Amino acid sequence: MGGAVLLVAYDEPTQLAAKMLHDVELPYPLLLDRAKQAYAQWGMGRTGLTGAMLSPALNWRYLKLLVRGERFLGFAPDMFQLGGDFVVDPGGTMTFARRMRNNGDRAGTATLLEKLSEAASGEDRGVAVPAASVSGSRRT
Numbered sequence: 346m347g348g349a350v351l352l353v354a355y356d357e358p359t360q361l362a363a364k365m366l367h368d369v370e371l372p373y374p375l376l377l378d379r380a381k382q383a384y385a386q387w388g389m390g391r392t393g394l395t396g397a398m399l400s401p402a403l404n405w406r407y408l409k410l411l412v413r414g415e416r417f418l419g420f421a422p423d424m425f426q427l428g429g430d431f432v433v434d435p436g437g438t439m440t441f442a443r444r445m446r447n448n449g450d451r452a453g454t455a456t457l458l459e460k461l462s463e464a465a466s467g468e469d470r471g472v473a474v475p476a477a478s479v480s481g482s483r484r485t
Contacts, residue, residue, distance in 0.1 A: 346465040347435075353378050356422055384426060389444050391425045403449030424448070430457060434464040 350373040354361055358377065378384065430452040432441035441460035443452040462468075 346461050348432075348461050348465060349373075351376065353383050355379055355381050355384070355426065360422065381426065384428070387429065387431065387444075388442075389427050389429045392427055392445075392447050393425065395447075400447040400449050403447060406449045432457070432460040432464050434467070440464045 352371075352373055352375045354375060355378050361375075427445040427448070429442065429444040431439055431443070434440050440463065445451065
């Protein structure tokens with residue numbers, strides 16, 4: 346589709362390498378946002394104890410992973426910071442945004458592929474929100 350994947354994280358690089366990226370060859374750029382400026386600019390909020398640890402969606406997701414043999418990666422340095430999934434078209438317009446409501450709330454792969462395809466083909470599937478921070482922002 347001609348797109349690119351960009352990952353943004355706030356963890357220290359040594360923690361990322363030891364936990365999430367252990368034995369993984371990451372084929373995508375990874376930007377570190379220790380001050381969480383991108384998180385704030387793109388409207389990603391925070392959750393409380395219920396969303397961070399007591400969410401049924403999160404617990405169900407982790408249970409399925411553990412049953413499949415995945416290893417527990419430990420707790421994040423900031424359990425309350427939420428993330429999101431975004432698609433930005435070639436013109437720099439955000440055409441899809443899914444901001445997490447709790448730590449188990451992610452956009453599905455099928456949804457992301459559909460939205461990437463729409464952005465690549467120029468299809469307009471709703472109101473696009475200008476992503477001013479895409480081209481002109483300072484990334485840390």
